[in-house]
Amino acid sequence: MKKRIAILGSTGSIGKQALDIVRAQPDKLAIEVLTAHHNADLLIRQAIEFQPNAVVIADDAYYSRVQQALQPMDIKVFAGRQSLLDIVEMSTIDMVLVALVGFSGLEPTYRAINARKAVALANKETLVAGGAMIMSKVRHSDLVFLPVDSEHSAIFQCLTGEHVPVSKILLTASGGPFFGKKRDELSGVKAAQALKHPNWNMGNKVTIDSATMMNKGLEMIEAHWLFNVAPERIEILVQPQSIVHSMVEFADGSIKGQMSLPDMHIPIQYAFSFPYRWETSYPKLSFAQCATLDFYEPDRQTFECINLAYKAIERGGNIPCAMNAANEVAVAAFLHDKISFLQIADVVACVMDKINYVNEASLDNFSHTDALSRLIAKEYIQSIERK
Ligand code: MN
Secondary structure (H helix, E strand, O other), X not given: OOEEEEEEOOOXXXXXXXXXXXXXXXXXXXXXXXXXXXXXXXXXXXXXHHOOOEEEEOOHHHHHHHHHHHHHHOOEEEEOHHHHHHHOXXXXXXXXXXXXXXXXXXXXXXXXXXXXXXXXXXXXXXXXXXXXXXXXXXXXXXXXXXXXXHHHHHHHHHHOOOOOOOOEXXXXXXOOOOOOOOHHHHOOOOHHHXXXXXXXXXXXXXXXXXXXXXXXXXXXXXXXXXXXXXXXXXXXXXXXXOOEEEEEEOOOOOEEEEEXXXXXXXXXXXXXXXXXXXXXXXXXXXXXXXXXXXXXXXXXXXXXXXXXXXXXXXXXXXXXXXXXXXXXXXXXXXXXXXXXXXXXXXXXXXXXXXXXXXXXXXXXXXXXXXXXXXXXXXXXXXXXXXX
């Protein structure tokens, strides 16, 4: 039986790589649903190739274009955010891959879990903002909930077969394009420089997060919720070659790690194939050729976002959600050249100071916090722009 997959965000970086896997595994996987935000042309091409049951274009301005293109093929076409939320409940879906960017992933993930779908989560912001709510549903249930983020896939692989508590998670980071740089060298950097990631080919949001190292802060919180490990037991370690994707230390001092070339196809496929592993034709790691594996402590004076993330999870409640919203707004402002690279952390710190603490693990709280945090972030950005 083929596993029938819904890909939320099929035109993004993860979505496209997920389709590579479906293309390579036609006897194991089939596409049931594809969704895109506004890349109508690519969505149409993907739908023609993969013949899903239905597609959703979230920006309804593109509805008629998609509808006209797919009408002859008997593919159902829906539009709008509400359709994106409703479609995950479709009875013919076996697994939902959430490959949306940012807070927008939280509600569809929540709906998929409530509909008892297997979920492969590539959207870390869902757990940063709403981890308490999502994991209270997932834990003590038999729901399949698999991480796609490469570090979390690595940790999950290290924990598979283990039935003991974790002593420590060693969460590895590439260090991003500015690894080794100090604050004064980063004050004038522009988006084009920050978008040049040394190892990984990813979307813009996560690439900027990788440059500020907020990505690792978000992933620390993601790991905390996924694996129920206290933040003080999650240690960030820079591994510039991006070969060791994370490690787990156990009580006896044994450390397990997962290694491969930096290629997102591997963790995406593992989420589809788990508990099995499938043969692939992608290049494989050669230890003789990779020569060295280096490890460093992160520079927390330069990359302040790491400290902000530990502070946010320590305070708990809606503070990580506020941090995430502020970061999304700040990254967009940096990409539009409205604030400097170092001001991204300032925006996040400002919002974390100003937002009211609410400790309630509900969608209403997180949606409200997200909206309010965005407003505070935008006001602050306007105030520093004027200076
Ligand atoms: Mn990652």
